[in-house]
Amino acid sequence: MTKKGMKSVVWGALLAAASGLYSGIVAAQSQFNLQTPQTPIAQKIFDLHTLITWICVIIFVGVFGVMFWAVFKHRKAAGHKAAQFHENTVVELVWTIVPFFILIAIAFPATRTVIEMKDTSDPDVTIKATGYQWKWGYDYLTGEGQGVSFFSTLSTPREQIEGTAPKGENYLLEVDNPVVVPVGKKVRILTTAQDVIHAWWVPALGAKQDAIPGFIRDTWFRAEKVGTYRGQCAELCGKDHGFMPIVVEVVPEEQYKAWVAQQKTKQAAGAGAGAVADGKGVYERVCQACHATGVAGAPKTGDKAAWAPRIAQGNDKLYEHSLKGFKAMPAKGGAPDLPDAQIKAAVDHMLAASK
Amino acid sequence: MEAAHAHGHAGEHAHHPSGIMRWVTTTNHKDIGTMYLWFSFTMFIVGGIMALIIRTELFQPGLQIIEPDRFNAMTTYHGLIMVFGAIMPAFVGFANWLIPMQIGAPDMAFPRMNNWSFWLLPPAALLLVAAQFVPGGGAGVGWTMYAPLTVQAPMSMDLTIFAVHILGMSSIMGSINIITTLLNMRAPGMTLFKMPLFCWTWLITAYLLVAVMPVLAGAVTMILTDRHFGTHFFNAAGGGDPVLYQHIFWFFGHPEVYIIAIPAFGVISQVIPAFSRKPLFGYTSMVYATASIAVLSFLVWAHHMYTVGMPTEAQLYFMYATMLIAVPTGVKVFNWVATMWKGSLTFETPMLFAIGFLFLFTMGGFSGLVLSITPVDIQLHDTYYVVAHFHYVMVAGALFSAFAGIYFWLPKWTGRMYNETLGKWHFWLSLVFFNVTFFVQHFLGLAGMPRRIPDYALQFADFNKISSIGAWGFGLAQLLFLYIVVKTITSGEKAADRQWEGADSLEWTHLPSPAPYHSFETPPVIK
Numbered sequence: 001m002t003k004k005g006m007k008s009v010v011w012g013a014l015l016a017a018a019s020g021l022y023s024g025i026v027a028a029q030s031q032f033n034l035q036t037p038q039t040p041i042a043q044k045i046f047d048l049h050t051l052i053t054w055i056c057v058i059i060f061v062g063v064f065g066v067m068f069w070a071v072f073k074h075r076k077a078a079g080h081k082a083a084q085f086h087e088n089t090v091v092e093l094v095w096t097i098v099p100f101f102i103l104i105a106i107a108f109p110a111t112r113t114v115i116e117m118k119d120t121s122d123p124d125v126t127i128k129a130t131g132y133q134w135k136w137g138y139d140y141l142t143g144e145g146q147g148v149s150f151f152s153t154l155s156t157p158r159e160q161i162e163g164t165a166p167k168g169e170n171y172l173l174e175v176d177n178p179v180v181v182p183v184g185k186k187v188r189i190l191t192t193a194q195d196v197i198h199a200w201w202v203p204a205l206g207a208k209q210d211a212i213p214g215f216i217r218d219t220w221f222r223a224e225k226v227g228t229y230r231g232q233c234a235e236l237c238g239k240d241h242g243f244m245p246i247v248v249e250v251v252p253e254e255q256y257k258a259w260v261a262q263q264k265t266k267q268a269a270g271a272g273a274g275a276v277a278d279g280k281g282v283y284e285r286v287c288q289a290c291h292a293t294g295v296a297g298a299p300k301t302g303d304k305a306a307w308a309p310r311i312a313q314g315n316d317k318l319y320e321h322s323l324k325g326f327k328a329m330p331a332k333g334g335a336p337d338l339p340d341a342q343i344k345a346a347v348d349h350m351l352a353a354s355k
Numbered sequence: 356m357e358a359a360h361a362h363g364h365a366g367e368h369a370h371h372p373s374g375i376m377r378w379v380t381t382t383n384h385k386d387i388g389t390m391y392l393w394f395s396f397t398m399f400i401v402g403g404i405m406a407l408i409i410r411t412e413l414f415q416p417g418l419q420i421i422e423p424d425r426f427n428a429m430t431t432y433h434g435l436i437m438v439f440g441a442i443m444p445a446f447v448g449f450a451n452w453l454i455p456m457q458i459g460a461p462d463m464a465f466p467r468m469n470n471w472s473f474w475l476l477p478p479a480a481l482l483l484v485a486a487q488f489v490p491g492g493g494a495g496v497g498w499t500m501y502a503p504l505t506v507q508a509p510m511s512m513d514l515t516i517f518a519v520h521i522l523g524m525s526s527i528m529g530s531i532n533i534i535t536t537l538l539n540m541r542a543p544g545m546t547l548f549k550m551p552l553f554c555w556t557w558l559i560t561a562y563l564l565v566a567v568m569p570v571l572a573g574a575v576t577m578i579l580t581d582r583h584f585g586t587h588f589f590n591a592a593g594g595g596d597p598v599l600y601q602h603i604f605w606f607f608g609h610p611e612v613y614i615i616a617i618p619a620f621g622v623i624s625q626v627i628p629a630f631s632r633k634p635l636f637g638y639t640s641m642v643y644a645t646a647s648i649a650v651l652s653f654l655v656w657a658h659h660m661y662t663v664g665m666p667t668e669a670q671l672y673f674m675y676a677t678m679l680i681a682v683p684t685g686v687k688v689f690n691w692v693a694t695m696w697k698g699s700l701t702f703e704t705p706m707l708f709a710i711g712f713l714f715l716f717t718m719g720g721f722s723g724l725v726l727s728i729t730p731v732d733i734q735l736h737d738t739y740y741v742v743a744h745f746h747y748v749m750v751a752g753a754l755f756s757a758f759a760g761i762y763f764w765l766p767k768w769t770g771r772m773y774n775e776t777l778g779k780w781h782f783w784l785s786l787v788f789f790n791v792t793f794f795v796q797h798f799l800g801l802a803g804m805p806r807r808i809p810d811y812a813l814q815f816a817d818f819n820k821i822s823s824i825g826a827w828g829f830g831l832a833q834l835l836f837l838y839i840v841v842k843t844i845t846s847g848e849k850a851a852d853r854q855w856e857g858a859d860s861l862e863w864t865h866l867p868s869p870a871p872y873h874s875f876e877t878p879p880v881i882k
Contacts, residue, residue, distance in 0.1 A: 236427065
């Protein structure tokens with residue numbers, strides 16, 4: 001190598017080291033590894049990952065130790081003359097067979113874990129998670145909670161996403177109605193979807209399962225510690241794929257029972273957890289896309305002049321337009337699975353702001 | 356070489372149109388190879404701009420520069436354009452330039468079809484770019500185009516499907532040409548097992564392409580008919596199955612990974628021996644390893660689908676089959692290292708890129724091994740760990756080897772030498788910024804950041820910031836590459852006929868630099 005060439009190598013190496021150091025310092029505050037496992041399965045996944053990563057590191061160091069030895073010792077610049085050997089059956093057999101046995105060694109624990117993960121039999125609680133564009137619906141199918149049913153939607157305010165308000169601690173990982181499950185119990189999650197494929201994923205619980213429209217799949221977890229565990233949809237499902245988180249609250253048995261009782265009372269009163277009329281929330285999620293800016297002739301919220309003649313038509317007329325659609329406005333503002341009460345609440349919200 | 360000179364001169368006097376028509380009507384493998392390479396670079400810039408839009412949006416949490424719909428379209432078309440528009444055409448460009456010269460043939464077997472397979476590419480590329488500007492904008496469905504999301508996508512999806520059809524036709528014709536050339540037009544004495552390894556890798560790749568491109572065409576056609584003609588291939592309500600699409604797509608998609616990687620292996624297998632001044636350690640075992648990787652690539656598709664809920668037995672089978680690929684891949688890496696061992700190494704730019712390839716591709720291979728383990732993959736599926744993994748294989752693998760190949764053969768193609776200092780700068784900048792961009796993405800994936808999201812939770816902020824800085828650095832470094840290539844063509848120093856003393860294939864030993872317009876009208880004699 002020329003002197004100039006050597007200089008550029010040194011510069012490059014320095015640059016690489018500096019950038020590595022910088023990433024290291026910044027990263028010291030972040031996480032380098034899988035999330036702390038909270039279930040036996042997540043723990044096994046964690047251990048498998050650690051095992052394989054170390055095997056890879058050892059082989060990597062071995063192979064590239066040899067290569068860099070050659071790079072430094074067998075350089076033409078160092079006066080090394082090329083040997084002309086090639087083809088060696090013994091060596092080639094060894095480096096074919098040895099990796100094969102290493103792979104077999106990895107395959108054993110991996111196989112055991114696969115079988116365990118697939119065993120969804122005898123659950124204590126079964127919950128159906130349905131993916132919608134873009135929220136999750138939950139139906140408790142067995143256990144004390146049987147019959148409990150609600151939607152779970154991102155609760156991070158729009159202002160935080162758009163940067164007009166400071167972001168909260170659980171930015172994008174918070175929902176209005178979390179899934180509540182008892183600690184130490186085997187929870188089976190059935191997944192399906194309404195529209196496109198979604199995936200139900202909570203990393204700390206070691207559970208990820210695609211939710212496929214028209215089909216039911218399942219996964220399971222047994223959380224060992226009380227706590228709140230957060231995950232996200234893991235399959236691209238359209239515009240707001242990044243905005244449909246999953247929050248699982250693992251609570252003690254008694255608290256779970258109390259929660260179930262509370263849910264059932266609410267549902268009996270005609271309003272499940274997800275069905276509490278939330279005009280402002282619905283407005284932010286559905287209506288404001290057009291009504292905040294006046295797209296396609298939509299009257300802008302707060303524009304009193306635009307609203308006055310409409311308000312004069314009476315609330316019933318406005319409810320009807322919002323539910324069935326009117327001119328460019330789709331039925332229910334394009335959110336057909338929202339209950340009527342929610343849409344009406346959103347209309348009320350807009351009217352209140354525009355009178 | 357004398358023969359080539361005498362006839363090459365006569366060839367240049369043939370009634371060739373000049374100006375733009377020369378390029379439109381050309382049937383010359385070198386012209387077509389050049390067009391493939393420039394087309395590839397253009398698409399590399401287009402796809403690269405999309406990547407920078409993605410990384411700029413992800414620089415910090417919150418939505419800043421692009422709506423979620425457009426963001427999804429950017430990830431989709433970045434992937435499609437880089438795979439089908441940049442990397443595949445780059446290696447077809449290499450094949451066109453090199454295969455006839457390396458086997459002692461005058462041109463490709465079907466020169467007119469060769470012209471047609473190139474000229475199909477620009478319209479397809481236009482469709483992909485135009486898809487961004489039709490009503491509804493680009494389809495935000497991911498480059499994998501999973502149903503049923505693609506069934507509800509805007510009309511840009513139809514443009515995209517049509518583009519995929521055209522690109523597929525182009526690839527199939529290119530492959531037929533390559534297979535026929537390699538099997539029928541070798542110079543006397545050039546047996547299959549005397550071919551340079553680059554030719555071998557393309558022979559194997561071309562068979563893969565012919566086998567799987569129709570499968571992809573079938574998959575996207577089914578989406579098209581589901582969208583417009585009332586079929587229900589992927590609609591459960593009509594008796595279809597969304598997962599069927601994934602099986603078909605990945606039956607194409609996994610071999611596709613090797614369609615991209617195997618020619619890269621070929622380039623590296625030419626460059627490393629040349630700068631080690633030593634023959635490839637195990638030529639035959641390299642051929643067999645490549646062939647077995649190709650065969651295995653048809654048997655592992657569902658390892659992209661561990662989370663769809665396959666039966667236990669299927670998950671185990673696909674895990675074992677996938678792990679097995681590590682064996683022939685290991686053989687290749689060991690072979691390259693053994694080739695360098697006790698060589699007489701020099702580190703010109705092509706060799707630097709080859710070593711960079713070896714180092715980083717192996718890292719991509721190892722993260723692939725981590726992902727082959729079903730339970731670990733289920734945790735990491737659709738996270739940034741996967742994004743990091745395939746960029747190590749695609750960028751540090753295929754792209755670095757393409758750079759190695761360009762610097763290696765540029766003197767032969769242009770007759771001029773590139774600037775070695777600038778070339779080294781290009782390498783080191785690419786190497787550093789590549790790692791800054793993608794290494795941290797492993798951590799993001801492990802910590803639980805899903806891919807294909809325009810905004811993310813606060814714990815992912817630091818690594819995303821680093822990654823975005825790296826992406827801009829990497830992108831800008833490629834402008835240096837453009838400058839180097841243009842400067843070589845316009846004002847590089849005269850290159851020697853055998854610019855690299857360790858290079859021993861026919862284009863170096865039997866042809867001048869630049870290679871004449873028609874090489875080997877009389878076949879060379881191979882001993």
